[in-house]
């Protein structure tokens with residue numbers, strides 16, 4: 001007799017995972033290899049940024065007082081005493097009625113407090129001397145980037161757990177972090193179960209389908225920062241399947257299986273969870289798709305038995321596996337971020353389970369609308385392609401009308 005299933009609310013099921021999520025620890029990698037990974041420690045500014053006064057424009061560094069009253073009709077003429085390209089250090093100090101030709105990003109000379117753009121000047125030669133004819137007055141600090149404009153030495157610039165996106169990579173480079181401490185990426189074994197499954201390269205046969213879940217889940221694992229390890233198919237033999245899964249659990253950081261989680265005669269994951277010496281956290285969630293999603297912990301490692309239906313497998317991953325993979329990498333917000341949106345079409349359901357609808361969002365007249373990305377059935381695979389969010393239809397709302405507000409979980413978010 002298979003054990004009873006206690007129906008758990010979606011958010012309670014997520015909470016049951018939390019006590020078991022352990023950050024994996026860190027490693028040092030080259031900056032280029034750190035991109036897309038999660039920072040393993042706080043990062044501080046190693047110097048003021050910028051660390052010297054810089055010109056914001058190509059033009060002339062001047063003393064603003066010398067340009068007072070300058071205009072097209074009544075320009076001011078200043079003697080050019082030096083030209084400073086980017087990377088050079090000025091050798092002269094500006095004194096009254098002198099200027100320095102300067103390029104964008106170059107170091108400001110002492111004595112200068114502003115830069116006049118080249119377009120507002122003319123350069124001329126007289127008696128072997130170079131002069132800048134300035135046709136507009138400048139204000140103190142105009143076109144000058146001061147020391148520490150962006151941040152002072154020692155400022156916390158990136159917090160532990162942050163994903164290294166373009167902005168983070170630029171800061172790490174700017175502050176000299178040639179190597180970066182990042183969180184270890186969890187290795188994730190993926191097993192597909194089911195005698196109906198063909199390998200991708202095999203020709204179709206009546207009654208059989210190709211294993212698509214393993215590749216979908218591998219893409220999800222990669223997207224969450226994990227390292228997918230695709231393993232061979234699990235046969236519908238409980239003893240063999242159990243030893244294969246437990247063997248994999250010794251070698252990787254977590255294991256995902258797909259299929260065999262429901263009540264059918266060959267739904268072997270159920271038997272494995274009955275026989276093992278691990279802890280089962282839940283085996284039925286009040287949601288569709290994905291109601292038979294089962295999660296356990298064995299020797300401090302997670303085993304996720306996602307259901308075989310592609311839609312259910314996809315949703316089960318996003319709600320339960322992703323938070324664990326994120327948490328193992330030290331990401332502080334482990335759940336998909338949510339927002340509110342208007343339903344673009346009516347939604348009807350018959351039971352008191354949540355519907356986690358694979359959704360598509362669009363912005364119209366400044367409002368966000370969401371609709372189903374395709375046929376909203378657990379067995380449907382193709383709608384996942386167009387899914388950019390998950391629409392949460394509450395348990396107690398069997399009819400929702402177009403125009404009503406719903407909670408939406410965002411997918412593929414830039415973090």
Ligand SMILES: Nc1nc2c(c(=O)[nH]1)N[C@H]1C(S)=C(S)[C@@H](COP(=O)(O)OP(=O)(O)OC[C@H]3O[C@@H](n4cnc5c(N)ncnc54)[C@H](O)[C@@H]3O)O[C@H]1N2
Nearest residue numbers: 192194211212213214259260261262267291307308309312
């Ligand atoms: N009598 C009942 N039947 C079912 C129930 C129920 O409560 N009572 N639950 C249904 C729900 S809900 C779901 S979801 C599915 C869950 O099925 P399993 O997790 O047991 O998965 P399988 O039986 O192995 O397969 C279901 C379906 O998915 C296809 N599949 C499996 N693996 C893959 C793969 N790797 N790639 C692509 N497609 C895959 C499989 O061929 C089946 O069509 O159970 C309902 N039944």
Ligand code: MOO
Nearest residue numbers: 289290291312378
């Ligand atoms: O809960 Mo199942 O995943 O509806 O189809």
Ligand SMILES: [Mg+2]
Nearest residue numbers: 260262264267
């Ligand atoms: Mg089944």
